[in-house]
Amino acid sequence: MTKGSVRFDNVTKRFGAVVALKPLSLDIAPGTLVTLLGPSGCGKTTTLRLIAGLEAPTDGRILIGGEDVTHLSATYRAVSMVFQSYALFPHMTVAENVAYGLTVKRVPRAEARERAETGLEMVGLKGFGERLPSELSGGQQQRVAVARAIVLEPEVLLLDEPLSNLDAKLRRQVREEIRQIQQTLGLTAVYVTHDQEEAMAVSDRIIVMKNAEIAQEGTPGDLYDRPNSAFIADFIGDANLIDVEVTASGKETEIELLDHRLRVPLSGVSSGPAKMVLRPHQLRLSREPGPVTLPAEVGYAAYLGNSVQYTLNTPAGQVFAIMPPTANPFRQGDNLHLGFDKEDIRLVPA
Known part of the structure; x- marks a missing residue:
């Protein structure tokens, strides 16, 4: 020492x-x-x-x-x-x-x-x-x-x-x-x-x-x-914690999210209930559906100058998203599609 x-x-x-x-x-x-x-x-x-x-x-x-x-x-x-x-x-x-x-x-x-x-x-x-x-x-x-x-x-x-x-x-x-x-x-x-x-x-x-x-x-x-728990994911920065089911695990992990079955590049995850961690800035909003998207309704929109913050109602629960400002921001009540990249997903114990 x-x-x-x-x-x-x-x-x-x-x-x-x-x-x-x-x-x-x-x-x-x-x-x-x-x-x-x-x-x-x-x-x-x-x-x-x-x-x-x-x-x-x-x-x-x-x-x-x-x-x-x-x-x-x-x-x-x-x-x-x-x-x-x-x-x-x-x-x-x-x-x-x-x-x-x-x-x-x-x-x-x-x-x-x-x-x-x-x-x-x-x-x-x-x-x-x-x-x-x-x-x-x-x-x-x-x-x-x-x-x-x-x-x-x-x-x-x-x-x-x-x-x-x-x-x-x-x-x-x-x-x-x-x-x-x-x-x-x-x-x-x-x-x-x-x-x-x-x-x-x-x-x-x-x-x-x-x-x-x-x-x-x-x-x-x-x-x-790399948070090790839902507490850490939520405490260190904003995080969306979404319930999923881990159905298979090896070099990749298979998860079930509503009617989606996704293979994510994570290993060593135990099977059973888990929380999917997605950061607000990792989300995408679009009026058109994509390969992996959830239907979402804008419950609240707040313009903060350098960003627009959205509270979204989805079948998986309430989700918080941060987007760069645009000429035509989404408004409260708009029906959208919420997307994300599988590479951004982190999993923590339920």
Whole structure:
């Protein structure tokens, strides 16, 4: 294990009778940004707090940089955390806020000031040191919080829902800046969010959690293209989950969808009921039937500028489709034919 690595060795956490984290083993490689993603109550924030030393595990071991820190308090761990609430001192200047952790560690005043200015320059706030937090926008305050964390030169940077207080456009900007800083400095970072788009935009690897354990982990592409369950397919991006029957499996898989019998290029699928996964952008709408199409009625149409979103009523259930805008978009009540390519089909257990 090298500097910046994080390892959980069969770690559990209980609060009385409540199991907040089931036995968890994971490895985070140095210099990577790994996101803990999942709905509220899934265990992601508990996992982050265990790395930070803000909670102690009930069982198991935690190692940072190869050192066993299981019983080491937060003060003595080589980690820094960026909080959801920014947690800036309103009576201190921006520079004093950034230098605060350094002064607590008794770094000489001149060195702390210099490192604070360097940190502010890294996050694009050079020249803002004498301002108060109240004189900054929400995005600028979040950058100050990031600067305060990175000047401590941590082995691991922890980010707890860092963008949740920002509007959508600003979230995109700040998440790009955080990712660039992480890559430039080669930091190991653990990022917690419930926003799947945010996770896919910043992560080398995503760990999706559900019910206090890992549901699936992998690169953003792995999770989007190869979900292992209906939960993952639906949670990572929009997905249509359609009931099918797997009737034969070998090098290819045969499925039955209403009155269609399709052979899809998938292997190792168990026979029986399954869910067919189709992403909204993989669907086609036409007024003419094709080789593999389902009848569909437009239940709702929404023009969003760069796309048109359709909710469709089909014999297989309600389907969501995203199409590029056209001069003559389909309208509510139109009867159409819904098509797709067999190569785009993914199957998950029913």
